[in-house]
Amino acid sequence: MARGQDRVQTDDMLRSRSRTRQKAAPRPEADPQPSAPVPASTSLVSVQGVVKTYRSGDVAVEALRGVDLEIEAGEFVVIMGPSGNGKTTLLNCCSGIDDIDAGTVIVDGLELHRLTDRARTAHRATRMGFVFQSFNLIPVLNAAENCELPLLAAGVDLRTARERAGELLERVGLADRARHRPAELSGGEQQRVAVARSLVANPAVVWADEPTGNLDSATAENVLDLFREVNASGQTLVVVTHDPTIGAIADRIVTVADGRITADRRQHHNHNQSQSEGRSERPC
């Protein structure tokens, strides 16, 4: 199937199933004050001049020092660099989890940091997915309930959310573990649930912070296969990592050091070959 087509079909499924009892996802509220016109950009994610400083008493640490970055739809971008140099901060600022001190971040047409907290939260629920190093599944919910969470947060009805979560769990090979809580899953299984959760709302972009950091190599490989697969279907991925094997399969490697982007290198891959390799190593 051509890249992007799978995503369109899933979109249609989602809309049709939620028609009977649709709770519209809250429209992100725009800044009530008139703002400068958003510069025209075709990028899915556009970061310009972002500065982020952490203050603790009299000590100020500049985590980001004027970062510019453009990410296109469907790209697989890896952000690498030494520890403590601003990779996670960049990801948090780009995704709207953290505030910025200067600059602009535009994701899917919306300037994030002009939105109210409520609007930004709603935007995350509908347009973004997250995968964390520590999995960060909600321990009191089972795998299926963890997957349903972003859809429920977006106002989708329970039945639709449940069906969609089931599909994603099946896609990551965990349909038979849907009723198990995170404590009953292995690390790899938990991370696959996290991946499924990140995809359930059909996000514009999935942000992943050290997704294989807590996994052994074999399990990490399984997760990488998932990433390859979802990216092949058109999903935009932005991954912060130290893992070179992730870098090897990414479209683009952005290097961050001392709060700045010091390198931005594109790579070319044979996606068909990658996909077939991924299927043969599908996790059991």
Added chain:
Amino acid sequence: MLSMVAAVVLAVALPFVVFDVARRPTIRRLALRNVVRRPGEAAIVVGGSLLATALITASFIIGDSFGSSIRGVAADWLGSTDELVVVPDPAMLDETTERLAALSPDLVDGVLAVSMFEVAVRVTPLEVAGTTGSASGGDAAPAPIDTGLVSADVRLVELDPAQAVAFANDPEAVSTLDTTNAGSRQADRGPASVVMSQDLADEIGAAPGGSIDILIANTPTTLVVAAVDATTSFAAFGDLIVSNGTVSDHLDDAAAVGSSAVLVSNTGDVFSGADLTEQTTTAIRSTLGPQALIEPLKLDLLDNAEDEAAEMRELFGTVGGFSVAAGILLMVNLFMMLAGERRSEMGMLRATGLRRGHLVRAYALEGAVYGVLAAAAGVLVGIGVAAAVMKLAGGLIETSVPISIDVQTSSLLSGALIGLMVSQVTVLLTSWRVTRLNIVRAIRELPEPPSTRRSQRQMVLGAIGIVAGALAYLALGTNPIVAMTAPVLFLVSLIPFIERLLPRRAAIVVTCGPALIWVAAVFGLLPEVMDDPDIFLFLLQGVLLVGLATTILSVLDRFWLSGVARIGGGGIARRLGLAEPLARPVRSALLVAMYALVIFTVTFIAVLDSVFQAQAPDFAIQAGGAYDLYVDVNATSGINADDLGQRDDVVSATALSRGVVLGRLGDDDDRTNLPHWAIAGVDKTFLAAAPPALTGRLNRFNSDTEAWQALTSSGEALAIVDGDTGLNPGETYQFRASTGEFTTFTVAGTTAQMWLVNTSALVNEGSAESLFGDGRPPTRFFLDLADGADPDTVATELNTTEAEAGLEARTFLDAAKSATDEQQGFLILLQAYLGAGLLIGIAGLGVVLVRAVHERRRQFGVMRALGIAAPVIRRAFLVEALFVTLQGVALGVSLGLLSSWQVLTRSSAFEDNLGFRVPVTVLVLLAAGCALASLALATIPAVRASRTSPAAALRIT
């Protein structure tokens, strides 16, 4: 006893703590560092712990206060008087006094002769000098001002003031009395003086310097109030104290209308003299003869004070025990939460070489610090709680004893020791539990895997429990505590074995379910064993019911909650709010049990209160039959049944003669202090209206009417006694006549509630005459009113018009209501005391939620990152709080209703099957109040949780 146990436990445990402080720097550092560097946590643990100490201390202080209040009466009202010797023949008063004065000074240091009369008293109407409007200026008739306040049936005491001062060893006592008027009839000497009690002065509006009229045998005597004294050494004997002859010299036959006695003071002070009561009583009988009527007033009062103190201490201690149990659950919950947060740290400590025992000792030391702080603060809070209870008691409980607080050092020490023991034991047991961990999983903050097989230790413990439970029941099954708990132990011990056959949930339900039913129904299933239960048994039942029900609920929560979630739809706030309690069944169960324990007791008491309130009309009928009111008069009033019966609103009036006699079980009853019986004599006119129904009667009587007829007309020595006396129909009992001879009576029947009108037994008029002596006129009348006549109105009218004759009329319903009101006041007091425990439940939930914000900070950050809006997180928190609260309330209310129903209707614990009523309004208010309080407490943590910054929370590793 509990204090001793606490002292022993602490004596065993604390040396280890002291040793660790002195010789184990690692343990000391670990423990004290946590106390110092986490002051918020420390404050929470101390706060949760101090409540147990506070309630324990308060129960001791309350007991001491009631006891010392009654002891205070001994000093204030009895003064030097240790015994009262009744002198049946007033002519023998002087001789008797001389003979008693000659007793050994090692036993007796004073005697005082007194005469007592029942009088009516009023403030003398004032005459206003001047005119009332005569224009001509001529003399106008003075307009008397009458306060209209008459107190009937007041006790007046005549004595020699000089001798009284010497007897009381108190120059203030009655020294204001004017001795020159003693024995004088001469009008020119002016009115004699009187010392009046404060209560009487308040009642009739008298004041020092004013004058009062004493009315006895239709003879008024005016007296001047020399002093109004709240306490005199003779306050126990009368409200009016006068010199000898002040009243008696004005009476034609003082001996017929009064009584005489000699007060005896034992050697020693006000309290130590009571220790000589037995020897003194023996010496008096040797002097006056074995028939001497001696009342050991001081000893009885002091014994009563001790009994009352012990009873109050036990009652408040037991009721407070529910709150203490809730406090223990709170401590366990808090400690487990704190230990959970330190799990990674514990794993690292174990990895670096510390043993599990070292961790336990570190926790023990830390717990000891919290415990000492909590004990010190708890004692202070306990004093405050006790003060509030005593103040409330003074307003709620109608008693002539002035209630005041008494804080004794021994009580504070006991409260502190027990509170410290409770917290230390809780910390030790909990720390033993939480330090059992897998090192790697702890370091990596991975949850412990669920155990999939029963450990051998659990099987062994289960086997021991089964054997112990079975043997205990077979050997000691007649003991109420064993009968209740042994089957529970047996059943619960079966769990490890049944788990081999069934899943854990099913195993718990099939064992704990029957155990729950047993505990709830045991009062009805074993009425003989559970007869006359100790109050501790109710505490035990409550704790067992709540524990078993909470256990069952915690394993079944998932089933019924999933149904609730389906009914309501998949609201994300509700799903998140309910998911947390479901996922942490132990913590949720502890919180629910905390609430349920206190709510159980409050419900139980509320049901009792409701039942007792409804009893007044029934009590009135049980005491008076078809009669509407009873009238008490002075012996000298001259009022008779015919006078009362002539009223238009009275259908019939019957007379009862009254007196107090000694009673004994039989010839071989050689007790020196025989019980006093209030006897009333009736004749056949008593059956003019339906008399009180009998609760039991001799088999030979086919109906109550036959029994009453036999009593009033047969001439047999029969008695109908109050059920409280413990006698049964057919049994015999002896009453002592005024001649000193004992007469045997057969119990013809028993009634209920005769105690309301201060009567223990009814005999026929002839028997009463022989018991009391000839010439005693009737002093009580029962009136049956005409249809349409209002008893209250008739009583009020009689009290107004006949007060000077010393008449007091009262409806049976009013007497019953007074009794139930007193009970109700006490129950309200207990409920207020339990309010402190309810605070534990509510505050405990608040504390757990506050800690949960910190504990789940990362989780809230993830939720916010995933797009869950802040209001959703707030609502989820409130749902969680409400779920725990309502579960606890529902459990406590349902178990409380079940238990009280069982006790009231299916057991002999309460006599006469009082019936069952559900206090709906109280329970609804209780549930609503708890829910609102929980929501209010949960609001702040909910807001804080919703404001969690995702980036900051996710930075936590």
